[in-house]
Amino acid sequence: MERKIIEKIEEIISKDRIFTDTADLYAYGFDASIHHATPDIVIRPKDAEEVEKVVKIANEYRIPIIARGSGTALCGQAVPIYGGIILDMTGMNKIKEIRVEDLYCVVEPGVVYAKLNEALAKYGFFFPPTPGSGDVCTIGGMLAVNASGMRAIKYGATRDYVLGMEIVFPYGRVRFGGKTLKNSSGYQIERLIVGSEGTLGIITEATLRIAPLPQKRAVALASFDDVIDAGKGVAEIIGKGVLPSALEIMDRVCIQAVNRAMGIGLPDAEAILLIEVDGNEKEVKENIEKIAKILKEKASKIEFTDDEQEMLKLWKGRKGVLPSLSRYGENMVSVSLADDMCLPISKIPYAIKEFQKIAKKYGIIIGTYGHAGDGNLHTKVLIDPTKEENWRNAEKAVDEIYKVVYQLNGIASGEHGIGITKAPWMNGDLSTMEKIKKAIDPNNIMNPGKMMQWKKGIIAYLRYPVKNEEKRFRTVT
Amino acid sequence: MERKIIEKIEEIISKDRIFTDTADLYAYGFDASIHHATPDIVIRPKDAEEVEKVVKIANEYRIPIIARGSGTALCGQAVPIYGGIILDMTGMNKIKEIRVEDLYCVVEPGVVYAKLNEALAKYGFFFPPTPGSGDVCTIGGMLAVNASGMRAIKYGATRDYVLGMEIVFPYGRVRFGGKTLKNSSGYQIERLIVGSEGTLGIITEATLRIAPLPQKRAVALASFDDVIDAGKGVAEIIGKGVLPSALEIMDRVCIQAVNRAMGIGLPDAEAILLIEVDGNEKEVKENIEKIAKILKEKASKIEFTDDEQEMLKLWKGRKGVLPSLSRYGENMVSVSLADDMCLPISKIPYAIKEFQKIAKKYGIIIGTYGHAGDGNLHTKVLIDPTKEENWRNAEKAVDEIYKVVYQLNGIASGEHGIGITKAPWMNGDLSTMEKIKKAIDPNNIMNPGKMMQWKKGIIAYLRYPVKNEEKRFRTVT
Numbered sequence: 020m021e022r023k024i025i026e027k028i029e030e031i032i033s034k035d036r037i038f039t040d041t042a043d044l045y046a047y048g049f050d051a052s053i054h055h056a057t058p059d060i061v062i063r064p065k066d067a068e069e070v071e072k073v074v075k076i077a078n079e080y081r082i083p084i085i086a087r088g089s090g091t092a093l094c095g096q097a098v099p100i101y102g103g104i105i106l107d108m109t110g111m112n113k114i115k116e117i118r119v120e121d122l123y124c125v126v127e128p129g130v131v132y133a134k135l136n137e138a139l140a141k142y143g144f145f146f147p148p149t150p151g152s153g154d155v156c157t158i159g160g161m162l163a164v165n166a167s168g169m170r171a172i173k174y175g176a177t178r179d180y181v182l183g184m185e186i187v188f189p190y191g192r193v194r195f196g197g198k199t200l201k202n203s204s205g206y207q208i209e210r211l212i213v214g215s216e217g218t219l220g221i222i223t224e225a226t227l228r229i230a231p232l233p234q235k236r237a238v239a240l241a242s243f244d245d246v247i248d249a250g251k252g253v254a255e256i257i258g259k260g261v262l263p264s265a266l267e268i269m270d271r272v273c274i275q276a277v278n279r280a281m282g283i284g285l286p287d288a289e290a291i292l293l294i295e296v297d298g299n300e301k302e303v304k305e306n307i308e309k310i311a312k313i314l315k316e317k318a319s320k321i322e323f324t325d326d327e328q329e330m331l332k333l334w335k336g337r338k339g340v341l342p343s344l345s346r347y348g349e350n351m352v353s354v355s356l357a358d359d360m361c362l363p364i365s366k367i368p369y370a371i372k373e374f375q376k377i378a379k380k381y382g383i384i385i386g387t388y389g390h391a392g393d394g395n396l397h398t399k400v401l402i403d404p405t406k407e408e409n410w411r412n413a414e415k416a417v418d419e420i421y422k423v424v425y426q427l428n429g430i431a432s433g434e435h436g437i438g439i440t441k442a443p444w445m446n447g448d449l450s451t452m453e454k455i456k457k458a459i460d461p462n463n464i465m466n467p468g469k470m471m472q473w474k475k476g477i478i479a480y481l482r483y484p485v486k487n488e489e490k491r492f493r494t495v496t
Numbered sequence: 497m498e499r500k501i502i503e504k505i506e507e508i509i510s511k512d513r514i515f516t517d518t519a520d521l522y523a524y525g526f527d528a529s530i531h532h533a534t535p536d537i538v539i540r541p542k543d544a545e546e547v548e549k550v551v552k553i554a555n556e557y558r559i560p561i562i563a564r565g566s567g568t569a570l571c572g573q574a575v576p577i578y579g580g581i582i583l584d585m586t587g588m589n590k591i592k593e594i595r596v597e598d599l600y601c602v603v604e605p606g607v608v609y610a611k612l613n614e615a616l617a618k619y620g621f622f623f624p625p626t627p628g629s630g631d632v633c634t635i636g637g638m639l640a641v642n643a644s645g646m647r648a649i650k651y652g653a654t655r656d657y658v659l660g661m662e663i664v665f666p667y668g669r670v671r672f673g674g675k676t677l678k679n680s681s682g683y684q685i686e687r688l689i690v691g692s693e694g695t696l697g698i699i700t701e702a703t704l705r706i707a708p709l710p711q712k713r714a715v716a717l718a719s720f721d722d723v724i725d726a727g728k729g730v731a732e733i734i735g736k737g738v739l740p741s742a743l744e745i746m747d748r749v750c751i752q753a754v755n756r757a758m759g760i761g762l763p764d765a766e767a768i769l770l771i772e773v774d775g776n777e778k779e780v781k782e783n784i785e786k787i788a789k790i791l792k793e794k795a796s797k798i799e800f801t802d803d804e805q806e807m808l809k810l811w812k813g814r815k816g817v818l819p820s821l822s823r824y825g826e827n828m829v830s831v832s833l834a835d836d837m838c839l840p841i842s843k844i845p846y847a848i849k850e851f852q853k854i855a856k857k858y859g860i861i862i863g864t865y866g867h868a869g870d871g872n873l874h875t876k877v878l879i880d881p882t883k884e885e886n887w888r889n890a891e892k893a894v895d896e897i898y899k900v901v902y903q904l905n906g907i908a909s910g911e912h913g914i915g916i917t918k919a920p921w922m923n924g925d926l927s928t929m930e931k932i933k934k935a936i937d938p939n940n941i942m943n944p945g946k947m948m949q950w951k952k953g954i955i956a957y958l959r960y961p962v963k964n965e966e967k968r969f970r971t972v973t
Binding site for chain 2: 118119120121122123143144164165166167171172175176178179188190193194195196197198199200201202203204205206207208210211213214215230231232254255257258260261262298299300301302305359361362363364365390393394395428429430431432433434435436437441445446447448449450451452454455457458459470471
């Protein structure tokens, strides 16, 4: 990056919040995806005014600019593939306002999800979208990818809770929406921004709806000899009008991985369902009874608990899938490729069966788990990431996985977003996205090359040293 | 309209679905707003292919094109102020798919809200946004303005239920989203379209999330000597974590109007709250008890009922406000001007007090009622609409009303939309809306002159014959 540009930035940002050392730049080149690329400079802004000034410079000199929270993105959203400026937003972490009687809070993008819920719990409220990375991920990152998690089936995703926003576009800082629960006052741009992965602007403030905490929760753990029975159970629970606060599925690979790595002792089965219901005592009791009745014929075993410690242990097991899979076999790493497809709920078991066939065909291990209740499946491909052949195989497998997903009326991503890793398999109309992108960011400085702009495969900018192949993999040609 | 264009349209649409008689054109110049303007032609398409072909012609010859459902819009959204083509979408009224186990349905835009809920009720499900015009309004119209109603506080607005959409843009017919409950697969254009009032494209199909019907409902009717006490009660109910399925407020003017016109015998009070809770028996009982406790000190009287007929009567009274106000006084008509402001919940009573002062100042009658639970207030201004002076006064009053709304962190519209009638008071950034409009509809054929494009006052294209003034009022100069 030209010296004069760095000097201009130094006029705005105090030097202790500007990073240009090789080590820092390298570290900021990662997120939780398979990709890596090094930025030219990292800036930690302290307020919206600073963000606005830096964006102005970036736009003037046509420099890529990418906002970043805790770096938990799984598709390369925060990886600066064309270099440029990384804005580390974790310095903007103020909870500005909590108004429970008005059902909203106002936060800066660097606020950590778990911290916000700690603050809201004091009032008996919470911010429902429950991402797996909730202990560390930031609200800004959640907004960027429309994050959610196991409670989305009942409570919805991040987008559904956005009431207002302050955002810095290349042409300036603007506000949308407000502090009201409903809005029919023009295009609701703040909801378009959610899920745009930093390709339109940088969020500097968000007003979010909040919800009262439920009185009670209980969990059912059901084991199945056939994943189809588990899936049919899920569809019947929903179809009978029961709306659980979580409805999670794990296949054999995931169950084994968790038991090996964490010794939690989940049942030895082809598939398990973890079903949480919440509400008042009667509601919880009624719904648990309904679920037991529905699953009686299909499940090989059902257990129930409303013991806090027991429930915590079960959810620890569910959340342990991702790390556990990486310890599944020698020299094996779980990589996020086609890892977040969303399907109509009733299609889940058929998708899982097909994924298992595809895994066998390519001699790779695919673990499938996820939010069966809202049709959101996670697969993790297990490979030795230092061998090019494995990547080629994995890419072919992913291609077949998406063919199945689209045959079953599914979509590319339910909660992780597109970034680079899913871009080759985006479906639907992309031309309208391109028109909007060009209208708002004509110089293409906002997280360029991502989503509809990524035209190549997934084996690019890999974070892994692939034998004799690294160069080719680390550059796009 | 040139003969050759009509001929081109006749090549696509059978003549029995094309209307050009003066009487027909005049009738299609109204919606439920204060405005009127005559289209050049009315077309009733039977499918998306026909819509696509007509839009192509409109774009080629730069002809304004406006989709219309049942014409219940309150701000002139369906009034063709620059003439052109009215697309009567009521002919596209198929419910294409109902999948309760997948929590969605697929509908054409001409489906009537009440008809959809009749069909869903057979499965024990419903489509929650409950507009006051629900018995006649179409899903397409609800999508165009992000309609909602008294249940939005618990169930949200139309936008929150949109999973996928087929839409015809000037550049062609495209699909967005899908049939899944979550979506992080690129810009969620289908949610941007909701509330865009036909200024971007014509919706030809929508996939909507549905919800299980509650087991039971009960209603509390509370009377107050001071509207401030009513408002404080509302904020305390929400703040204590009770989430009613409806929380409605009516001021003295509205109570009197309903009692006079319908003889329902609502309590003689400064304000009343109608509070509905739903869920299972225990939940309903618990919440009614909590509400009684909260309102005990504040209300002059509280009654409760879970009798279906009694509840029906109360809601009939609430829904009767709008027609009843028009029968409030001799030669008086209730006109929708500043009629749909949304505020933070706790600000409602202060807003109502200010509106009453403004009414007195201008010697007009303003009735205030609405969805206190989600901060959405409706005011109806009562005037003799044949006198110019009354319109001038009303416009000044509306201007002051919006000053109050913005001082209290409110927004222009909660559920009716902007159209013409609220355009002068839109707040927030409009430049981004203009950029998106230009990118998608560069020839400005899609419902031109509405929302951010309307630069004049509200006294234009009036449907009322204003003495000696009609001409000036009916043309924009």
